[in-house]
Amino acid sequence: MAEEITIPGWKKWLEDIGEQVSFFIRFIKNIFVGGFEWSEFVRQCYEIGYRSMMLVGITSFIMGVVLILQLRPTLVEFGAASMLPKTLSVSFVREIGPVIIAIICAGKIASSIGAELGSMKVTEQLDAMDVSGANPLQYLVVTRILATTIMVPFLSVIGDVIGLFGGFLALNLRDHISLSLYATKVLASLDYTDFLPAFIKTIFFGLAIGFVGCYKGFHSSKGTESVGLAANSAVVTASLWIFVIDAIAVQITSLLFYK
């Protein structure tokens, strides 16, 4: 009997990185070869985008309300209550909205993709697709990653609008401000340097959420426990990636726009 070989942790970690790079290259390659799965892509956009809208909407609305309620006392103290719409809009559109919405999406979407693909692996559906000559990467992975890459920025924009509207309602609890004046102040305080970098980083958030969900699901082991582990690991890893991408994006944006 051969001796049991134990692989050191750092080697496993490097192997995992290599696997992830290889999986990403296969994903890119499969976008362009073998025909695009339009119907599955549209179905995934519906599942990922439309089905997450309610959750994103409620969360953003509450965030808008809470931010105004938290900011108001401090700004009133400095006699800067009129700055509330500007403060909210800049912080929400630049940072809080995209990150919070991406974290919500990581919890909902990455876990559901990880669990779905993980359970397909456990029940041999991925193997069945593979041995039949069909391409599971093309059908399952490409469609899901592209759908999250497109839908997360879309959800983020919707979340921004709803969050700012929540801020408007919260502002009216104490002060009176008309919707048109509020909208004018919000729009006047925002320019493309606030919106564009935030929008671009949500594309990468979406890519990370879809990629991590698919990778964890595809590489789960073959036991029922692994489905839960894949879902859990997908959320944790995707959330971590969101913060890493955000940190990089803020550095790049600062260098380019806010000198």
Add this chain to the structure above:
Amino acid sequence: MEEKEAVAEPKEKKTHDKNEVVIEIIHLKKSFGSKDVLKDINLTVHSGENVVVLGRSGQGKSVTIQCIVGMLIPDGGTLKVFGEEVADLNDKELKELRMKIGFLFQSGALYDSMTVRENMEFPLTRVLKLEDQGEIDKRVEEVLEAVGLAEAIDKMPSDLSGGMRKRAGLARTLIIKPEIMLYDEPTTGLDPITSREISQLILDMQKRYKTTSIIITHDMECARITADRVVIMDDGEYIAQGSFDELHKSKNKLVQSFFKDIS
């Protein structure tokens, strides 16, 4: 994005000579870590033959058929299907080979987000790239009729019983008209009556679609119904082979242990 891979539907099924070797395995070896699962597997399967592989659980019976279809790469030995060494095939060649092989998984492995109809259509549209909906519908109805599942066409896999799921899995595999069928424990988890029905169905389908089959099982009734030849596997090797009746009369103790409950 619209570019399609040039994988054409196989032409009318080639008629193979009864003596033609379809699968040839010589000194096949496969290990997982320190565990040698396949030590020295030798097997030749001829066209139209039904070979049943019997063995205890965890002996690596399924590993052999997973190597045949290219899911696993052997560590040593030769494994030829239609004269081609499977380990040497590139992705395109492997895909073409897989179009000639049907693999029925233990669970049936139906895609649970799709109806039975969509499960049947999947290999037709994704593998054979059929576009004519009339032709697709005809083939779906025909294969479901053949396995006795015509009435379940619009049901979800979760609404089917274990036996129906196996039938649907078999239908999905047969719909691309494979030349070789590999069955991974097709009767596991089924009651004796349904097991017998599935075994009979395997035999009927083999006659109807003229396939060459390898059936992995430890169900003796399934082996009795379906086998032209039975191979007994133990400790990573095939230790005996012959017809069901020949092995039934064998003096080998291990072989006898398989047949001890058979009258």
